[in-house]
Amino acid sequence: MPEINIKxxxxxxxxxxxxEKIYAFDKTxxxxxxxxxxxxxxxxxxxxxxxxxxxxxxxxxxxIVRYKRMNGSVxxxxxxxxxxxxxxxxxxxxxxxxxxxxxxxxxxxxCLKTLKKITPEFIEDWKILGISADYNTYYSTIxxxxxxxxxESFVELFNKKQIYKQEFPSIWCVECQTSIAQAELExxxxxxxxxxxxxKADGKDLLIATTRPELLPACxxxxxNPKDKRYKNLVGKKxxxxxxxxxxxxxxxxxxxxxxxxxxLMICSYGDxxxxxxxxxxxLNVKIILNQDGTLNEKAGILKGLRIKEARKKILEELxxxxxxxxKKHISNNVNIHDKCGTxxxxxxxxxxxxxxxxxxxxxxxxxxxxxxxxxYMFKRYENWVKGLEWDWNISRDRHFGIPIPAWQxxxxxxxxxxxxxxxxxxxxxxxxxxxxxxxxxxxxxxxKVLDTWATSSLTPQLASSLIDNKIIIPYSLRxxxxxIIRTWAFYTITKSYLHxxxxxxxxxxxxxxxxxxxxxMSKSKGNAIKPQEIIDKYGADAIRYWAASSKLGEDLEYxxxxxxxxxxxxxxxxxxxxxxxxxLNYQEKMPKLHETDRLFLIQLNKAISQATQAFDNYNxxxxxxxxxxxxxxxxxDNYLEIVKxxxxxxxxxxxxxxxxxxxxxxxxxxxxxAPITPYITEEIYQNHFKKHEKINSIHLTKWxxxxxxxxxxxxxxxxKQWNKLLEIITKVRQEKSLAKKSVKADIILHISGEDNKLLxxxxxxxxxxxxxxxxxxxxxxxxxx
Numbered sequence: 001m002p003e004i005n006i007k008x009x010x011x012x013x014x015x016x017x018x019x020e021k022i023y024a025f026d027k028t029x030x031x032x033x034x035x036x037x038x039x040x041x042x043x044x045x046x047x048x049x050x051x052x053x054x055x056x057x058x059x060x061x062x063x064i065v066r067y068k069r070m071n072g073s074v075x076x077x078x079x080x081x082x083x084x085x086x087x088x089x090x091x092x093x094x095x096x097x098x099x100x101x102x103x104x105x106x107x108x109x110x111c112l113k114t115l116k117k118i119t120p121e122f123i124e125d126w127k128i129l130g131i132s133a134d135y136n137t138y139y140s141t142i143x144x145x146x147x148x149x150x151x152e153s154f155v156e157l158f159n160k161k162q163i164y165k166q167e168f169p170s171i172w173c174v175e176c177q178t179s180i181a182q183a184e185l186e187x188x189x190x191x192x193x194x195x196x197x198x199x200k201a202d203g204k205d206l207l208i209a210t211t212r213p214e215l216l217p218a219c220x221x222x223x224x225n226p227k228d229k230r231y232k233n234l235v236g237k238k239x240x241x242x243x244x245x246x247x248x249x250x251x252x253x254x255x256x257x258x259x260x261x262x263x264x265l266m267i268c269s270y271g272d273x274x275x276x277x278x279x280x281x282x283x284l285n286v287k288i289i290l291n292q293d294g295t296l297n298e299k300a301g302i303l304k305g306l307r308i309k310e311a312r313k314k315i316l317e318e319l320x321x322x323x324x325x326x327x328k329k330h331i332s333n334n335v336n337i338h339d340k341c342g343t344x345x346x347x348x349x350x351x352x353x354x355x356x357x358x359x360x361x362x363x364x365x366x367x368x369x370x371x372x373x374x375x376x377y378m379f380k381r382y383e384n385w386v387k388g389l390e391w392d393w394n395i396s397r398d399r400h401f402g403i404p405i406p407a408w409q410x411x412x413x414x415x416x417x418x419x420x421x422x423x424x425x426x427x428x429x430x431x432x433x434x435x436x437x438x439x440x441x442x443x444x445x446x447x448x449k450v451l452d453t454w455a456t457s458s459l460t461p462q463l464a465s466s467l468i469d470n471k472i473i474i475p476y477s478l479r480x481x482x483x484x485i486i487r488t489w490a491f492y493t494i495t496k497s498y499l500h501x502x503x504x505x506x507x508x509x510x511x512x513x514x515x516x517x518x519x520x521x522m523s524k525s526k527g528n529a530i531k532p533q534e535i536i537d538k539y540g541a542d543a544i545r546y547w548a549a550s551s552k553l554g555e556d557l558e559y560x561x562x563x564x565x566x567x568x569x570x571x572x573x574x575x576x577x578x579x580x581x582x583x584x585l586n587y588q589e590k591m592p593k594l595h596e597t598d599r600l601f602l603i604q605l606n607k608a609i610s611q612a613t614q615a616f617d618n619y620n621x622x623x624x625x626x627x628x629x630x631x632x633x634x635x636x637x638d639n640y641l642e643i644v645k646x647x648x649x650x651x652x653x654x655x656x657x658x659x660x661x662x663x664x665x666x667x668x669x670x671x672x673x674x675a676p677i678t679p680y681i682t683e684e685i686y687q688n689h690f691k692k693h694e695k696i697n698s699i700h701l702t703k704w705x706x707x708x709x710x711x712x713x714x715x716x717x718x719x720x721k722q723w724n725k726l727l728e729i730i731t732k733v734r735q736e737k738s739l740a741k742k743s744v745k746a747d748i749i750l751h752i753s754g755e756d757n758k759l760l761x762x763x764x765x766x767x768x769x770x771x772x773x774x775x776x777x778x779x780x781x782x783x784x785x786x
Contacts, residue, residue, distance in 0.1 A: 038472050083140075182390060187335070357392050373508075374511065408433045479509045574682075
């Protein structure tokens with residue numbers, strides 16, 4: 001057999017799908033009770049190129065979509081998430097610039113220019129993988145239409161009093177120089193120095209242990225536990241902060257852990273969320289020493305101008321110099337980092353915009369319960385996230401690139417003015433507004449902040465529907481996504497759908513896992529990422545998709561090249577098997593009188609169709625693939641082709657007709673059932689051998705196979721028993737020949753029991769030819785070589 005040029009095959013059919021608009025959505029099909037299966041497609045963040053996690057999860061959602069398309073109409077749009085911080089950082093990297101050093105207008109122009117250049121090539125990776133989206137029904141989360149919809153959401157929720165602006169100690173990333181939301185935090189375990197430092201109280205040393213000595217100038221109180229008898233005499237007195245020598249009150253508070261360190265807690269503005277809470281509860285006066293860029297200001301005294309880690313080093317040196325440290329030890333400490341850049345977060349008072357969610361936890365959990373989660377246990381992650389929320393949703397970002405917040409504030413009466421819907425999309429920096437409340441002659445101050453990308457991505461069903469004149473509305477049929485963004489994309493979309501329409505956004509949600517290498521999640525930052533482009537270049541897209549189908553929903557999958565090679569072997573095998581079948585096949589449109597072996601074989605095919613259909617209906621593509629794969633290799637290729645070969649070459653007209661019918665229909669069913677997994681090779685086979693009879697433009701537009709209506713199924717109870725016994729004896733004969741180092745074609749006399757002989761009476765001729773038996777005699781099983 002000549003080597004298969006898989007690149008040529010895949011490129012040929014990719015171009016064909018695009019030219020013939022095979023995956024284009026027809027809006028005219030939306031009428032009456034015609035149910036459209038709609039997918040809230042994840043818009044990948046434009047990051048240069050597809051990564052292995054994309055290839056894994058998008059393949060899995062595409063298996064489902066292709067199956068659903070073979071059962072009816074699907075709406076499968078494509079979008080890209082090119083709005084906000086991830087895009088801004090990419091543009092900075094590509095162009096070697098810093099947004100903060102440019103005007104907003106200049107940087108936005110640079111972002112749009114860069115995106116226009118890189119996005120088409122980025123999307124091409126999805127097309128090469130065989131993702132069957134309608135790429136002409138496309139949105140970008142920064143395009144004018146998306147801006148309009150996102151700003152409409154803001155205006156509507158503001159007018160419903162669900163959005164407010166407040167100055168508050170916000171979670172802040174000093175690297176990205178923006179506020180961020182709770183959902184953008186990740187935990188990181190790191191080794192930290194735990195230093196016990198001498199404060200002074202009542203003329204004696206008061207020892208306090210801390211991991212953040214650089215915040216000493218921001219210390220505004222000291223807490224001791226009300227149950228801690230050691231410090232009862234100090235409550236209500238003052239403690240002097242070392243080096244900086246300012247005095248702070250000593251207060252009772254149960255947040256001071258008697259067992260941790262010395263049992264005394266230093267309260268600073270702000271070290272962490274506990275400081276924020278403590279300061280609010282005790283109404284303490286704050287002292288802010290940290291600038292938004294991560295440097296310390298003049299209130300930090302000798303630490304002014306230093307960055308956080310530099311300040312930590314300097315203050316420890318200063319404390320050591322004055323003999324103010326009694327103990328230093330390394331401990332393992334969990335810190336919150338920004339998921340976009342890995343920087344430890346800080347708390348800095350800034351005015352930000354929030355959506356109210358803390359008062360809706362119960363309702364949001366109820367909304368989540370209305371959705372069917374696959375796998376079911378993933379709902380628990382959603383529920384735990386909602387229960388653990390500590391802040392309202394911060395939707396504003398202090399960056400240049402993003403959708404502008406359509407608001408102005410009157411400096412005189414502090415009234416907030418939002419744009420009218422007819423004005424959207426709008427950039428408040430380009431439009432002047434006067435206050436309608438106090439009638440001030442001075443122009444209101446335009447909001448400079450932009451909306452967080454999730455404030456827009458949480459509207460993806462609405463963005464997609466707007467592309468088809470809102471002819472499909474929520475709930476969509478399906479949301480596919482990875483488990484790491486349940487707390488962001490899933491949660492925020494459920495929230496927005498509830499706030500705007502009191503509906504769930506989708507009926508079902510399917511959650512994919514991660515790709516791992518030696519047990520660790522693959523990522524560029526860890527240096528263990530494998531490029532899917534290189535895998536596809538070597539083995540083809542079908543092979544990597546075959547590998548991705550090995551994992552169930554929600555499960556992480558270890559990348560092993562041998563699994564991709566198995567996929568490549570399947571591609572070769574099914575093509576070669578098809579070529580063999582069609583070398584001699586004459587098409588039989590109607591079912592002839594079936595030979596008994598063919599009838600039993602087609603019963604097995606029906607079982608495979610039934611089981612694969614049930615698996616796909618439950619989004620269990622991995623089980624469906626395993627069922628069809630097993631049927632193809634073990635029943636069709638290893639056994640049936642060998643059994644039927646003699647009748648194809650030498651049978652009577654009736655025997656040939658039966659064989660041809662069984663071969664054609666079984667192979668067509670196999671090809672159809674594997675089409676969602678391996679779309680390219682199945683299209684190649686369909687176009688070359690089946691299209692002329694099936695009369696449909698693409699295998700991906702054909703109907704999913706139904707079970708064949710076969711004669712005699714209900715009447716005969718021994719069908720499975722006969723088929724299994726036939727394969728059992730064939731397998732035993734092959735083993736005996738292998739042990740004797742004989743060819744599979746070696747002539748034999750076969751001995752089988754009288755019971756088996758009777759059971760297989762209508763299959764004896766096929767058994768003789770496939771085992772090269774000159775005769776079959778009754779007796780204990782034995783292979784007699786001639």
